[in-house]
Amino acid sequence: MKRKPNPPAPRPNRRTATARRWAAHRRTITAHLLRGASYGAGTGAVGLIFWWIEQRW
Structure with a gap:
């Protein structure tokens, strides 16, 4: 019995990849801004x- 080949996974577009990277680093960025x-x-x-002190003395 032959199996059907799996279709290739869809490639994320550039905006999705950038949004995912931003979400991954959001906690680090927030911590640096707070610091x-x-x-x-x-x-x-x-x-x-x-x-x-200089003004008083």
């Missing part, structure tokens, strides 16, 4: 504290 915002806020706070 950058945290460092920026901390640097700004320390700068303001030192500026305030």
Whole structure:
């Protein structure tokens, strides 16, 4: 008994592949953005504290 050959799998188009890559890296990108915002806020706070100390003394 002969079997029918399996049809070739459809190839994803470029947009689908890009969307899948973006979805896979979304958590990493979000973590990096949050880390950058945290460092920026901390640097700004320390700068303001030192500026305030200089103004007071």
